[in-house]
Amino acid sequence: MQTHFTIDCVVYSFFEGDLQVLLTERNEYPYKDWWALPGFFVGNLEEMEDAVKRISYELTGLKDVFMEQLGAFAGVKRHPQGRILTVAYSTIVRYDDVKSQIKPVTDYMRQAKWFPVKELPELAFDHKEIIDKSLQKLKSTVNYSTAVYELLPEKFTLTQLQQVYESILNKELDKRNFRKKIANLGFLKELPEVQKGVSYRAARLYKFDKRKFQKSFGVE
Amino acid sequence: MQTHFTIDCVVYSFFEGDLQVLLTERNEYPYKDWWALPGFFVGNLEEMEDAVKRISYELTGLKDVFMEQLGAFAGVKRHPQGRILTVAYSTIVRYDDVKSQIKPVTDYMRQAKWFPVKELPELAFDHKEIIDKSLQKLKSTVNYSTAVYELLPEKFTLTQLQQVYESILNKELDKRNFRKKIANLGFLKELPEVQKGVSYRAARLYKFDKRKFQKSFGVE
DNA sequence: TCAAAAGTGTTGTGCATACACCCATGC
DNA sequence: GCATGGGTGTATGCACAACACTTTTGA
Structure with missing residues (x-):
């Protein structure tokens, strides 16, 4: 079979004493007006890693450093318009470098905004599940990865x-x-x-x- | 974009003192006559977990117990006929239960055969990379998972x-x-x-x- | 009686945890 | 001089590594 195929990014940063995640407010159906992970369709000849870079660049103006694939999410019912397979990645940007630059660059979303992971709004699709899994992975690898240092200046x-x-x-x-x-x-x-x-x-x-x-x- | 979408299974078992992986000999182009991981296209309304169960069942006659998603592999060049996204899973079957039942059930492959992970043949597509990654994950989680017990009688x-x-x-x-x-x-x-x-x-x-x-x- | 594998303890080292006080600085 | 966070040491328990010999059994 064929399926639509997207990338969703869990973009982390750290400021005000909290780990933060970047969310976008959707301007399109389905889930219009909901908060969601920044995600895009992947180009025909685009490698997934490049798509992740592109997305975090377009949203933050920055080159990401840390990048890790979390896995594929392809539940038949995860998208109301039929199966859309998404591959989730996590990336990290340094807040100092990115502070005043966060802005959406497509019409699909109204704004991008940081949320402390402790206080997430209700999320579109299965994005809550994706973030939970990402946090769990971050937690379990914190001692063996460079992630903590990417989060700091x-x-x-x-x-x-x-x-x-x-x-x-x-x-x-x-x-x-x-x-x-x-x-x-x-x-x-x-x-x-x-x-x-x-x-x-x-x-x-x-x-x-x-x-x-x-x-x-x-x-x- | 749309893409073709398959599941590949790293099916483990343990016998003769070695960890073994099940491979299939392809009977179709591309990579005709090469050894490859058992993999299939996923049905339109089929959940990925069900597809994995179906594949290991069709190949071994057994219900799998241990199942873990390894990740998505979607390199633009991984398949000679254009991008095919595959989601890799690992599963484990008990050799005692499965010994004499391994046989291919489709025309796409000529035979299925166990190989010790120490002595793998050259593999089709990026399947070597998939197995390497799966082994690495198995190694890093061996103390916290039930995998070892699923491998034993x-x-x-x-x-x-x-x-x-x-x-x-x-x-x-x-x-x-x-x-x-x-x-x-x-x-x-x-x-x-x-x-x-x-x-x-x-x-x-x-x-x-x-x-x-x-x-x-x-x-x- | 021999071959083959089963079974069994002690010691040192490093790492996680628990816990409380003085120090330096800017205002 | 006071409020704020910076900086420091010791004792205990537990997990892990190194290491060698006796016991049981079937043939």
Whole structure:
């Protein structure tokens, strides 16, 4: 058989202390006026990875770094107009770089907006299920992937890093134990700089050292 | 766009001390005479999970137990006649139940045959890549899934269990440490029976206790 | 009695957890 | 000087790795 074939992106970012997901407000039937994952049809000769890049680029103006396929969703009833197979991917963009640039570029959607994963609106299609699965995967791989570092600016404090872990794992972590663990991993490079513009003791800044990461996990 | 849409199954079994994969010999172009994963087109109103069940049933006469989606493969060039999107699944059948029943049921393939994963022939399409990815996933989840027990007969010895682990992880394990670990997990029920028909000391038989497994990992 | 595999304990190491106080800074 | 978050150490338990010998059985 033949089927329509789309890509849906779970685009993550991190700001205001929360893990956030980018959603679009649909301007077309079905599910007109509902919030949905940004998704598009894939071009005839377009590789899926390129389609994901294109979609996050068109929506955010940025090149994505982290990209992971989540799986195919093809329930016969997932789309009211007949089966449409979608392949879900997750991507991550740095909020600092993208802040003021989020805007929809097609007529299919009215606006794009970040939502904290803790407070998602009701979603079109099976997109809630897709996000749940994506979060579950993110959670289970958080220790072995670069995702947390893609979510942070290039230079970050240990407290920021801990906040990212906490919002992905959805639980609080002990500060001392967390720092011990991170120090053990040895992926971070301590910078000779500290935070600026805070009205309390400025925190040390760190940088992710990708080479050391790859040494630990075997280059992939 | 629209695309053709198939399911490919990585069907595992375990015998002769090795993890084995079921392959079919193609009788049609493209890749006529090549070995390939058993795969079929999905029916218009057929759910993917049902298609997987149907395929493993048609090839082995058995109902599969373990089933896991691996992901979508949709490279523009993966099929010489234009893009065909395939969703790969892995399934497991018990060799004891299936031994003498493997036979192809369509004209598209000449025969079905088990191959040890250590000695695969050259494969059609991107099926090597699919198997590699599936093995990698099996490896990384072996401790948290029921897969190993689906690969064994209902009653099994600890040595058999260890062999399954070893062939999935592709490395040798220490007997004492392995047994300690398994005992700790607490999923196994010791039976009042021992092995029969061996010319050396008969080993104790065990059974997998699914309820205890689910208690440990939270029912899913 | 021999061959083959079954079965069994101890020790060291590293990692996760629990837990509370002083320090530096800007205002 | 005070409010705010930054930064630090120790003790315990558990999972994992290394390592070798005795026991049981059938032939």
